[in-house]
Amino acid sequence: MNKIDIVLGLQWGDEGKGKVVDVLTPRYPVVARFQGGPNAGHSLVFGGEHFVLHTVPSGIFREGTANLIGNGVVIDPVILMEEIRQIEAKGIDVAERLLIAKRAHLILPTHRILDAASEHAMGSSMIGSTLKGIGPAYADKTGRNGLRVGDILLPDFKERYEALKARHLKLLAGYSGFTFDINDYEQQWLEAIGELRRFTLTDSEIYVNRTLDEGTPILAEGAQGSLLDIDFGSYPYVTSSNTLAAGACTGLGVAPSRVGSVYGIFKAYCTRVGSGPFPTELFDEDGERLRQIGHEFGATTGRPRRTGWLDLPALKYSVMMNGVTELIMMKSDVLDGFDTIKVAVAYKAGDQTCGWGGFGMEDVTPVYREFPGWKTPLNGIREFDALPAAFRDYVRFIEQETACRIRILSVGPDREAIILREA
């Protein structure tokens, strides 16, 4: 029996999951997304080209890999079809490589409008949602009203769609002063539903367990980040799914005993898009430098990402919550030019020192430890021992604090800019 390994983000998303999955895929015949939806934007860079995937797993560009969109994902067929067309334009037979869970829920055009109406009504306390309809779609799932991918095969699908849309329109009538027009998007959506029928729609939990029984390993790809988890993130400034490793079990239908490695990805600093607490956030020149050098603008929405120093208390919390077995550190090259690099090692709340409590992190001040910068480009380096000593010290400090080995270091956006270390 083989295991399912999990790749997930340990911060607030955009850690570089797309790149890591692309790099690891040659070891895995099957890659499976387990939660989230097109709020995700996973970037892959190879052969001088840059791709952003929203719903399709990041193994799609590797020949011989099956890519599964799991039951825990919410799918907007319009966005999925646009994505598929872009991949097909590169000569890839997506229908041959892609499987879609019949149990995955659909995002309706009215889910997107409800998302926007809710954000509009919240005013300055808005979540900063990507407006892709994620919250309303998961609300219908747990409220037991949702439509699933498998439903598109039913003869009365259109009636079911109309009934749910009518429910949504009633809800929307309660948002006074919010205007909308669904006609264009609805037309595209219905067409995309028709196109979806040409893909393999499957009972993915059976497929996943049978694949493991046959001795084939699977890589599960997370979306968003651990600190955006619906249960353990900084609620209500979170997404609407379980982004933690546990989400891979429910999002794919695998038992916890089948989980092997948990690869936890983090950036050498922090970013966050949208609202909510961010203790190490920088509002100064250093923050702007991180944003410009790291190209910290959303892959899905284009919004500037908030930036800050690495937050170890938050990282340790995520390592604990996910049972991370191996760490992967991204974007260290962004720090190349800094004279001094800071890392939060604890927080102060009043005159008390504390760690990441999770519940209410609004009023803490970080306690920093400073490291000398390495002032050398890391991008061309491929061996750990060839890295500057100051950088290796920084890496070892993080390993000590988290009690977890950093197995992979990424030093540039390209597939090739990677350093692999032995256990």
Ligand code: GDP
């Ligand atoms: P994801 O959502 O976790 O897949 O991450 P995103 O794709 O949203 O954001 C990560 C960004 O960083 C993308 O633009 C990547 O191309 C880029 N990237 C990934 N790894 C590295 C790295 O090691 N160095 C640099 N400079 N950029 C990287």
Ligand code: IMO
């Ligand atoms: P990837 O997979 C970063 C954030 C939004 C907002 C909150 C809720 O690319 O790392 P939602 O649309 O889910 O209702 O938004 O979550 N968010 C992300 N931030 N990366 C993502 O995905 C995100 N997906 C959602 O900005 O603060």
Ligand code: MG
């Ligand atoms: Mg992203």
